[in-house]
Amino acid sequence: MLRVEHVTRRFGGLVAVNDVSLTVAPGRITGLIGPNGAGKTTLFAVIAGFVAPSAGRVLLDDIDVTAEPPHRRAVRGIARTFQVVQPFAGLTVRENIAVGAHLRHRARAEALCRAEAIAAEVGLSAALDEPAAGLTVAGRKRLELARALATEPRLLLLDEVLAGLNPSEIRDMIPVVRGLRDRGITILMVEHVMQAVMALSEHIYVLAEGRLIAEGAPETVARDARVIEAYLGHGAAARLDRARAGHG
Amino acid sequence: MSRVAAYLPIAAVVALAAVVPLVVTSNTVINFLVFTLIVAVAAQGWNLLGGYGGQYSFGHAAFFGTGAYVTALLQTQAGWNPWATVLLGILAGAAVGAVIGFLSFRSGLRGSYFALITLAFAEVFRILANAAGITGGAAGVLIRLDVRPENFQFASRGTFFWVGLAVVAIGLVLTRAIERSRFGAHLVAVRENEDAARALGVDPLRVKLLAITLSAGLTAASGGLYAQYFLFLDAGIAYGAWISVEALVAPIIGGIGTVFGPLVGAVVLQGLGHLTGHLAGEIPGISLVVFGALLILAVAFAPDGATGMAGRLWRRWRRPATPTTTPTATGGERC
Amino acid sequence: MPFASAARAAGREFISNPVAPMFSPEIVATAVLNGLLTGAVYALVALGLTLVYGVLHIINFAHGALLTAAMFAVLVLKLWLGLDPYVAMVPLVPLFFIIGYALQRFVIGPASHGNDANILLVTLGLSILIENLLLAIFRSDTRTIDVPYAFMSIDLDFALLALPRVIAFGVSVVVAAALWALLALTDTGKAIRAVAKEKLGAALVGIDVAHVYAVTFGLGTACLAVAACLLMPTFYVSPRAGGAFVFVAFTIVVLGGMGSIPGALIGGLFIGVVESLSGLYFGESLGQIGIFAIFIAILLFRPTGLFGARA
Numbered sequence: 001m002l003r004v005e006h007v008t009r010r011f012g013g014l015v016a017v018n019d020v021s022l023t024v025a026p027g028r029i030t031g032l033i034g035p036n037g038a039g040k041t042t043l044f045a046v047i048a049g050f051v052a053p054s055a056g057r058v059l060l061d062d063i064d065v066t067a068e069p070p071h072r073r074a075v076r077g078i079a080r081t082f083q084v085v086q087p088f089a090g091l092t093v094r095e096n097i098a099v100g101a102h103l104r105h106r107a108r109a110e111a112l113c114r115a116e117a118i119a120a121e122v123g124l125s126a127a128l129d130e131p132a133a134g135l136t137v138a139g140r141k142r143l144e145l146a147r148a149l150a151t152e153p154r155l156l157l158l159d160e161v162l163a164g165l166n167p168s169e170i171r172d173m174i175p176v177v178r179g180l181r182d183r184g185i186t187i188l189m190v191e192h193v194m195q196a197v198m199a200l201s202e203h204i205y206v207l208a209e210g211r212l213i214a215e216g217a218p219e220t221v222a223r224d225a226r227v228i229e230a231y232l233g234h235g236a237a238a239r240l241d242r243a244r245a246g247h248g
Numbered sequence: 249m250s251r252v253a254a255y256l257p258i259a260a261v262v263a264l265a266a267v268v269p270l271v272v273t274s275n276t277v278i279n280f281l282v283f284t285l286i287v288a289v290a291a292q293g294w295n296l297l298g299g300y301g302g303q304y305s306f307g308h309a310a311f312f313g314t315g316a317y318v319t320a321l322l323q324t325q326a327g328w329n330p331w332a333t334v335l336l337g338i339l340a341g342a343a344v345g346a347v348i349g350f351l352s353f354r355s356g357l358r359g360s361y362f363a364l365i366t367l368a369f370a371e372v373f374r375i376l377a378n379a380a381g382i383t384g385g386a387a388g389v390l391i392r393l394d395v396r397p398e399n400f401q402f403a404s405r406g407t408f409f410w411v412g413l414a415v416v417a418i419g420l421v422l423t424r425a426i427e428r429s430r431f432g433a434h435l436v437a438v439r440e441n442e443d444a445a446r447a448l449g450v451d452p453l454r455v456k457l458l459a460i461t462l463s464a465g466l467t468a469a470s471g472g473l474y475a476q477y478f479l480f481l482d483a484g485i486a487y488g489a490w491i492s493v494e495a496l497v498a499p500i501i502g503g504i505g506t507v508f509g510p511l512v513g514a515v516v517l518q519g520l521g522h523l524t525g526h527l528a529g530e531i532p533g534i535s536l537v538v539f540g541a542l543l544i545l546a547v548a549f550a551p552d553g554a555t556g557m558a559g560r561l562w563r564r565w566r567r568p569a570t571p572t573t574t575p576t577a578t579g580g581e582r583c
Numbered sequence: 584m585p586f587a588s589a590a591r592a593a594g595r596e597f598i599s600n601p602v603a604p605m606f607s608p609e610i611v612a613t614a615v616l617n618g619l620l621t622g623a624v625y626a627l628v629a630l631g632l633t634l635v636y637g638v639l640h641i642i643n644f645a646h647g648a649l650l651t652a653a654m655f656a657v658l659v660l661k662l663w664l665g666l667d668p669y670v671a672m673v674p675l676v677p678l679f680f681i682i683g684y685a686l687q688r689f690v691i692g693p694a695s696h697g698n699d700a701n702i703l704l705v706t707l708g709l710s711i712l713i714e715n716l717l718l719a720i721f722r723s724d725t726r727t728i729d730v731p732y733a734f735m736s737i738d739l740d741f742a743l744l745a746l747p748r749v750i751a752f753g754v755s756v757v758v759a760a761a762l763w764a765l766l767a768l769t770d771t772g773k774a775i776r777a778v779a780k781e782k783l784g785a786a787l788v789g790i791d792v793a794h795v796y797a798v799t800f801g802l803g804t805a806c807l808a809v810a811a812c813l814l815m816p817t818f819y820v821s822p823r824a825g826g827a828f829v830f831v832a833f834t835i836v837v838l839g840g841m842g843s844i845p846g847a848l849i850g851g852l853f854i855g856v857v858e859s860l861s862g863l864y865f866g867e868s869l870g871q872i873g874i875f876a877i878f879i880a881i882l883l884f885r886p887t888g889l890f891g892a893r894a
């Protein structure tokens with residue numbers, strides 16, 4: 001459904017994303033992991049159209065959308081959440097979600113109605129008429145998700161929607177994300193909470209210092225020496241192996 | 249909120265105001281009220297862009313003056329009917345708004361930069377109007393007195409009050425309709441967070457352009473009314489900073505981003521202005537001193553303006569210390 | 584301006600040139616020098632504006648009104664106490680520092696609740712308030728002061744320069760240098776630069792940000808007091824006088840790059856020369872539009888400033 005081809009993005013001298021190619025299969029949850037500063041959010045911004053790539057292309061259903069602005073891509077069915085949440089602070093939760101719903105529903109009444117239904121889906125019903133500025137961290141993450149969902153996307157880009165949540169809140173969110181996939185929404189998710197991303201994703205890409213260093217099924221990736229090195233530092237894989245051998 | 253409930257307050261306010269010329273006979277008072285309505289229309293225009301769209305213009309005089317000059321000059325130079333020239337003035341003002349909006353928003357100007365560039369445009373217009381021959385230059389334009397309704401000139405000031413009130417009513421209905429539309433939701437979303445809006449399929453440039461065009465058109469209507477009421481214009485009146493200031497201060501005093509804010513603000517502002525002028529004995533600039541002070545006080549202590557403050561007091565008085573829901577928030581529609 | 588009109592009169596003889604009137608090198612040189620002299624005072628006004636922008640990241644819309652207030656203060660001191668404008672710097676610079684400090688600390692800061700749009704509105708409110716208060720007190724008449732050296736001049740052989748303008752240039756350069764030294768060398772300067780760079784970090788290491796903001800604002804306002812004392816010997820004052828300068832100052836600041844002090848200096852001198860030369864070639868009324876046109880054009884096409892400083 002989504003194809004990223006040789007995307008590079010530079011910020012001055014820094015190469016935040018370096019020649020990354022990946023594909024996201026329809027109807028699945030694909031994970032994108034990597035240490036801090038790996039370039040995950042930048043790649044998301046390129047896919048959603050907020051940042052132009054220095055080189056490379058983004059294709060949605062084989063259509064080149066690299067030159068399209070974000071709002072055109074939203075119409076095509078790409079929705080994203082922001083890692084640093086971006087609520088419409090002065091509006092209520094209902095009004096926030098309705099902005100998303102308006103993408104497919106012109107009438108105000110209908111959009112407000114959809115907002116209510118989606119709030120129920122992500123567990124925000126109780127806060128519908130509260131100003132978004134007053135929400136807790138967990139509430140804001142839910143609002144990000146709700147607004148994106150309200151656009152009725154085909155491809156949903158989730159940037160760390162679990163970060164900052166406590167274990168029980170994470171446990172609540174996992175079935176919500178899985179439910180979306182079951183409804184046919186394709187999901188690409190960036191996540192640092194390993195348990196969650198391993199449990200949810202069918203395929204995982206690993207980014208480190210802007211480069212794609214590994215990909216595959218969750219179990220394969222978790223054992224990949226390069227991935228362990230990227231996360232734990234040079235020599236970590238070998239140490240881990242020795243430790244395992246010692247125990248075994 | 250049902251459609252009737254949404255527009256009922258507007259109907260009630262307009263009906264109530266329409267009675268005023270029937271009971272008030274003093275020419276001075278009607279004069280004051282007509283001027284207040286003209287300012288209210290300009291303020292309604294500003295509020296569409298500034299209040300709902302969050303783009304604070306310091307140069308709405310550019311639109312007011314264009315509406316006024318086109319209204320006046322097409323009569324005096326081309327001999328066209330003033331009802332038509334007022335409409336053309338509105339279109340011209342809207343066009344100027346669209347051009348200024350396109351240039352500024354396309355360049356990504358916002359916040360202070362947008363405020364300053366609108367002011368700069370208004371000043372350029374003022375200097376040009378003052379220097380050009382067609383506008384009568386520094387001497388100004390005089391519209392010939394010819395009191396006939398088909399000539400947009402009325403024997404009684406009360407009639408002009410009703411005309412002004414009708415335009416205010418159009419502004420109120422337009423504002424409410426925008427509030428209840430997808431465009432309104434997009435506009436407010438752009439004000440609150442442009443990036444988030446883009447992610448949800450909103451094209452901020454398109455939304456802001458439409459907003460500034462409507463805003464400029466409404467403010468140009470105010471300029472047309474001014475020209476027809478006072479029958480005289482010069483560059484300082486048409487493109488002067490005074491109207492930019494009034495159009496901005498009134499909504500902020502009354503309640504920014506609300507339907508009735510600009511009207512309430514215009515009444516408060518003009519009322520206080522006159523009162524201080526009266527008390528202080530016509531010292532030049534004294535009413536503007538009050539405007540400046542009010543602007544600071546409103547930003548500091550009443551960010552939701554007079555209507556917001558009144559609403560809070562009212563709720564406190566009705567049911568002390570119970571949390572309330574805001575009426576716009578609930579919407580009321582059952583799904 | 585007598586120079587410009589004399590120059591224009593001279594120019595008529597050369598109208599046969601279809602592109603632009605030709606002027607003798609002496610006249611052009613005089614115009615350029617005069618432009619530099621005026622430009623230095625512009626730079627001083629712009630310096631205050633850009634300093635406040637660089638540290639507080641706000642546009643102080645009341646800057647022009649505060650300049651007018653300072654010019655009236657010079658006028659009052661002269662009329663009541665017979666104080667020479669240059670001597671008036673001694674009481675006025677500290678006084679305006681305090682006024683600026685207090686305005687930021689007790690009015691602009693608290694009233695705007697840390698919101699940029701509010702700051703703009705509050706400073707707009709201040710400018711309306713100050714300008715019209717001056718109008719109420721002094722009425723709209725244009726006033727000047729008489730000093731014995733108003734018409735003294737320095738003869739450079741090829742050019743004749745008005746003494747007060749030469750003094751203004753010299754003092755402006757000295758003040759700019761002093762300001763630079765203050766920012767670069769003193770503890771206060773270090774605190775100001777720290778806050779400008781990283782407000783949160785500065786607060787964490789124990790810098791009182793509200794105080795630094797107010798000091799910066801005070802310094803910006805003190806620059807205006809100096810500018811007012813330098814302007815009054817040759818310039819007039821009316822409640823609207825500051826308005827003429829403030830757009831020049833805004834233009835200089837966007838030209839030089841918002842928040843850049845060298846940018847403000849170079850931009851000030853540049854605008855001074857441009858204004859002087861366009862007055863020479865195009866006449867005064869078009870020159871008036873010129874400033875706004877430059878301002879609009881820079882914002883639309885080169886928002887980072889001509890000298891490529893940060894946005």
Ligand SMILES: Nc1ncnc2c1ncn2[C@@H]1O[C@H](COP(=O)(O)OP(=O)(O)OP(=O)(O)O)[C@@H](O)[C@H]1O
Nearest residue numbers: 011014016034035036037038039040041042043083
């Ligand atoms: N707008 C920008 N300008 C300059 N550098 C940027 C910009 N955006 C990101 N970067 C840099 O690009 C690199 C990648 O950042 P990015 O936010 O994409 O990483 P990430 O993988 O999302 O990290 P995290 O897990 O911390 O969210 C970082 O070094 C970051 O500092």
Ligand SMILES: [Mg+2]
Nearest residue numbers: 040041042083
């Ligand atoms: Mg990230």
